[in-house]
Amino acid sequence: MTFTDTDKAEFARPNQSSGAGKTARTGVDSNFGVQANVGINAWLSATAQGLVRKDAEDDYGAELAWAFVKAKLSDNLSVRVGRMGLPVFMISDYRDVGYANTMLRPPSEVYSQVPINSIDGIDATWQQNVGDTTLSAQLAFGRTSNRISANSSAPLHMHITAITALNLMAERGPLTLRLGRADGTLDLQDSSSLNSLLGALRATGAGYRIAQLAPLADALSVTKKKASFTSAGLGLDWNSVLVQAEYTKRKTDSYVNDTNSWYAMAGYRIGKFLPYYSHADTRSAGNVANTVPAACPAGYPAACTPTLRALSAGVNILNTPINQSTDTIGVRWDLYRSVALKAQIDRVRPRGNAGSLLRAAPGFTGPVTVGAVALDFVF
DSSP: OEEEESSSSOOOOOTTOOBOSSSSSTTTTOOEEEEEEEEEEESSSEEEEEEEEEOTTTSSEEEEEEEEEEEOOOSSOOOOOEEEEEEOOGGGTTTTGGGSSSSSSSOOOHHSSSOEEEEEEEEEEEEEETTTOOOOOOOEEEEEEEEETTTOOOOOEEEEEEEEEEEEEOOOOOOOEEEEEEEEEEOOOOOOOHHHHHHHHHHHHHHOOOOTTTHHHHHHOSSSSEEEEEEEEEEEEEETTTEEEEEEEEEEESOEEEEEEEEEEEEBBBBEEEEEEEEEEEEEEEESOOOOOOOOOSSOOOTTTHHHHHHHHHHHHHHHOEEEEEEEEEEEEEETEEEEEEEEEEEEESSSSTTBBOOOOEEEOOOEEEEEEEEEOOO
């Protein structure tokens, strides 16, 4: 159950097309998953996982999150083929499993930066014990696609091909360190607003002989553009103390903003209760300079300058950065075996605009207080 203190904007998880306001909603933080594991023989197994949750079309959607075959080639090396979790975050494989996480939901400032959960391809994982330290390396290749929420518009289809992802991890006692990097080629071609703006830039450039408009359209487009995502994480589970932190950096060769994001969470177990606090932050910037001239040269048709101003405004909207931070306090109560009750309050503070909030009223910039209660269980 999720609610906020305002109806001037909606709070939602990454890639949801609608969220909660003052009226509490169950869909924001509700997930249901089923996983099946089948051992074929001593070295070969198959795994499938289905997930039902609110999606980019403002409805509960079912998806096949995992479907892979795993071959254990030795005590240190295994290979998987099929659909697997995309290894770009500290908790990539279980970010949708509420019971496995301390917080009610992963911080959106970080986990919204890659709105893709899975990859279709192949990966190999090598693991080696060195004294008291366990080292592991995961290398994945493949491609993926997903429907992406476009706020109040119809969802878009994002395709990422030629993905290479490397995930390195070291575990020693209560401490876990992780470093990851993913590269791919990004395509987003069914956005009517983007395609209209790019078409207008090219047509205006050709019609009024303004040379920089066509290259600007090419720079803004999301057609076979390189993208990368770098991440580092730390986890500590020592006696009653729990610490988790991640830093991420996204870069693309298109209008999609480059970002620097991070969060840090600390908690302390008191019997079956675990109170926690976290702070998260994301900062982004427009990747493409707006080179639309402020006005047309003397002697051009009267419609030229108003056209340029409209195009410039469209480019600025496309380049709008999302900068915000969130402070979170919450408590987890492990009330029964495999059952946890969580209560959480977030204070979301966008900077300069509505940030990641949906359906914001004109001029609304927050802040927004979000409350939520969730019952997480596994069976």
